[in-house]
Amino acid sequence: MTVPADEILVAGRWRRGGGAPLECVDPATGEPIAVVHGASARDVDEAARAASVAEWAALLPHERARALARVGDLIERDAESLALLQTRNTGKTLRETRALVASAAGTFRFYAAALETMETALTPQRGPWLTMSVYEPIGVVGAITPWNSPIASDAQKIAPALAAGNGVLLKPAEATPLVSLALARLVLEAGVPAPLLSVLPGPGSVVGDAIVRHPLVGKVAFTGGTSTGRAIGRIAAEKVMPVTMELGGKSPTIVCPDAAVEQAVAGILYGIFSSSGQSCIAGSRIFLPEPRYAEFRDLLVAGASRLRMGPGTAADTQVAPLATVAHRDRVASLVDRARGEGARVLCGGEVPSSAGAYY
Numbered sequence: 001m002t003v004p005a006d007e008i009l010v011a012g013r014w015r016r017g018g019g020a021p022l023e024c025v026d027p028a029t030g031e032p033i034a035v036v037h038g039a040s041a042r043d044v045d046e047a048a049r050a051a052s053v054a055e056w057a058a059l060l061p062h063e064r065a066r067a068l069a070r071v072g073d074l075i076e077r078d079a080e081s082l083a084l085l086q087t088r089n090t091g092k093t094l095r096e097t098r099a100l101v102a103s104a105a106g107t108f109r110f111y112a113a114a115l116e117t118m119e120t121a122l123t124p125q126r127g128p129w130l131t132m133s134v135y136e137p138i139g140v141v142g143a144i145t146p147w148n149s150p151i152a153s154d155a156q157k158i159a160p161a162l163a164a165g166n167g168v169l170l171k172p173a174e175a176t177p178l179v180s181l182a183l184a185r186l187v188l189e190a191g192v193p194a195p196l197l198s199v200l201p202g203p204g205s206v207v208g209d210a211i212v213r214h215p216l217v218g219k220v221a222f223t224g225g226t227s228t229g230r231a232i233g234r235i236a237a238e239k240v241m242p243v244t245m246e247l248g249g250k251s252p253t254i255v256c257p258d259a260a261v262e263q264a265v266a267g268i269l270y271g272i273f274s275s276s277g278q279s280c281i282a283g284s285r286i287f288l289p290e291p292r293y294a295e296f297r298d299l300l301v302a303g304a305s306r307l308r309m310g311p312g313t314a315a316d317t318q319v320a321p322l323a324t325v326a327h328r329d330r331v332a333s334l335v336d337r338a339r340g341e342g343a344r345v346l347c348g349g350e351v352p353s354s355a356g357a358y359y
Contacts (some may be wrong), residue, residue, distance in 0.1 A: 006034070006035055006036055006037055007036075007181070008036065008037070008038070008039055008043070008177075008181065008198075008199055008200060008201060009181065009184045009188075009197065009198050009199040009200075010039065010043045010046055010047050010198050010200070011046050011047045011049075011050030011051070011195050011198060012050060012193075012194030012195040012196075012198075013194075016037045017036070017037040017038045017039045017040065017043055017200070017201070017202070018037070018039065018040035018042055018043050019037060019038035019039050019040040019043070019202045019203075019206065019207070020037070020038055020202070020203075021035050021036070021037050021038070022035065022036050022037070022038050022174050022175070022177065022201060022202070023035050024036060024089055024175070024176070024177065024178055025175075025324070025325075026088050026089070026091075026356075027090065027091030027320075027321040027322060027323055027324060027325075027356055027357040028088075028091055028310075028311035028312060028313070028320070028321050028356045028357075029311075029355055029356055030325065030355045030356050030357070033088055033089060033178070034178065036177055036178070036181070036201060038174060038177075038200075038201045038202030038203070038206075038207065039171075039200035039201060039202045039206075039207045040202075040206070040207075041206060041207075041210040043198075043200060043207075044169065044200055044207060044210040044211055044214060045210070045214065047169050047198035047200060048140050048169060048211075048214045048216040048217060049216065050195040050198075051139075051140045051167030051168075051169070051195055051196055051198065051216075052167070052195065053137050053139055053140070053165055053166055053167050053196065055193060056162075056165055056167075056192075056193055056196055057136075057137045057165030057166075059165075061115040061116070061118050062115060062116055064115055064162070064163060064165065065111075065112040065113070065115035065116045065163075066112070066191075067162075067190050067191045067192050068108045068109070068111055068112035068115070068159060068162060068163060068190075069108065069109055069112035070190035070191060071105075071108040071159075071186055071187055071190040071192070072105040072106070072107075072108040072109040072112065073105075073190075074186040074189055074190055075101060075104055075105040075108065075183070075186060076102075076105045078182075078186065079098065079101045079102065079105070080098075081182075082097075082101045082151060082179060082182060082183070083097040083098045083100075083101045084097070084313070085178055085179050085182055086100065086101070086150060086151055086176075086178075086179040087312040087313060088178075088312075088313075089150075089175075089176045089177075089178045089179060090147065090148070090149075090150065090176050090312075090323050091276070091311075091312055091320050091321040091322060091323055091356075091357060092148075092149075092275060092276075092312050092320055093312040093317050093318075093320045094312055094313060094315075096274065096275060096312075097151075097312070100149050100151050100152040101151055101152075103152045103155070104151045104152050104154070104155035104183070105155075107152070107155040107156055107159050108155060108159045110159070111159040111160050111162075111163040112163070114163060115163050118135075120132055120133050120134060120135065121133045135164070136165075137164050137165030137166045138164070138166055138218040138219045138242075139166060139167070139216065139217075139218045140166065140167045140168075140169060140214075140216050140217050140218060141157075141161040141166045141167070141168050141169070141217070141218070141219045141220070141221065142168075142169050142171070142211040142212060142214075142217045142219070142220040142221070143157035143158060143161065143168055143169065143170045143171070143220075143221050144171045144204070144208050144211065144212075144220065144221070144222045144223070144224065144232075145157060145170065145171070145172050145173065145180070145223055146173055146223050146224050147172075147173035147175050147176040147323050147324075148275060148278040148279060148323065149275070149279075150172055150173070150176050150177075150179050150180050151179045151180070151183055153223050154170060154172065154179075154180050154183055155183070157170070157221045157223075158170060158183075158187065158197065161221070162187075162192060162196065162197075166196075166219075167195070167196040167197070168196065168197050168198070169198050169200060169211050169214075169217065170184070170197065170198065170199045170200065171200050171201065171202070171204075171207050171208050171211055172199065172201050173201070174201055174202055174203055174204075175323060175324050176323065177199070177201035180199055180201070181199050181201075184197055184199045204224075204228060208228075208232075212232050212235050212236070213235055213239075215239075217241070218241060218242075219241060219242050219243065219244070220232060220236060220241065220243045220244075221243070221244040221245075222243065222244070222245045222246070223245075223246040223247075224246075224247070224248070225247065225248050226247040226248050229245045229247045232245065233245070246280070247280070248280050249280045249281070250284055250285055251280065251281045251282060251283050251284060251285070252283070252284075252285040252286065252287050253267070253268050253271060253283040253285070253286050253287070254287045254288075255268075255286065255287065255288035255289070255292065255296065256289075257289045257292070261292075261295065261296070261299065262299075264296075265296065265299045265300060265303055266303075268283060268286060268300060269300065269303045269304065269307070271283030272284060273304070273307060273318065273319050276319055276320050276321065276322050276359075278322065278323060278327075297346070301346045301347050304347045304348070305347050307319050309352075309358060311356075321356045321357040321358045321359075322357045322358070322359060323357065324357055325357045327357065328351065328357040328358070328359050329351075331359055332351055332359060335349050
């Protein structure tokens with residue numbers, strides 16, 4: 001695994017960003033991995049102006065498909081190093097990051113296949129003439145991704161945007177930009193014209209805001225918190241710009257009266273403790289019939305007590321550290337607040353003495 005140098009991708013060039021330095025830390029140890037200077041608003045402007053899509057959009061769909069399929073092949077080639085890099089930067093277990101890398105490869109291949117089979121349509125005639133629908137790219141798409149599953153989230157935004165003939169300004173989370181930068185090198189290696197993709201890490205208040213507001217950005221795809229999504233929606237409304245947003249949630253697991261107890265408990269434990277609970281679909285609430293409450297509570301406490309906590313690189317780790325110490329401290333404060341409001345903590349609920357962002 002090679003840690004990327006202090007470079008970001010701006011308008012087809014790898015160079016130091018004009019923004020503040022971002023320290024990337026291994027959550028398992030608390031040790032710094034790398035320092036990457038983030039993007040500035042000027043970098044965003046340069047990237048947006050350089051992302052001319054004329055040549056790329058003029059390619060026939062199967063020609064763009066060839067490049068996207070090649071990205072999938074390159075991700076698969078470098079799968080282990082990408083997974084290890086993501087584990088070091090996010091803390092997630094290698095089991096999870098390997099799955100996310102495979103998902104990213106599959107996403108690029110899916111959109112390559114979609115291009116190979118893409119059809120337009122003859123529209124209903126309203127007179128003695130022939131009409132048809134024709135797809136055209138938007139131009140420049142802003143893609144803003146979170147810190148919990150970078151490479152999979154990146155692929156889910158980059159691949160369809162490129163497939164449609166667009167350029168992409170990708171803003172990864174400021175704490176976890178390393179695997180996004182590594183992915184960008186593979187996209188360029190696959191033959192996608194360099195100016196089409198820029199990777200611009202940095203604070204959302206600076207880089208994200210500049211991307212959303214830029215007049216050349218014609219669409220934004222965002223995964224993140226609901227309050228930030230609302231702010232993006234307000235700006236998009238002023239620009240009359242389409243947005244695609246995947247926002248935070250409190251997903252419930254529903255246990256039916258006739259559920260198989262052990263299977264239900266195993267599913268609940270996996271749902272909430274995979275990715276250390278850092279997911280909008282984690283299943284962080286449980287709805288179940290009141291007569292089964294005590295039984296499920298005892299089984300869940302027993303199961304959670306047996307989970308093995310450790311670094312994401314250890315084969316037997318089931319609960320890895322959280323992504324950052326700041327996030328760990330926020331989780332701890334929420335548990336303490338719940339205690340103060342009368343909640344009972346039946347398992348865990350403490351910051352261990354070991355280094356890293358464990359809880």
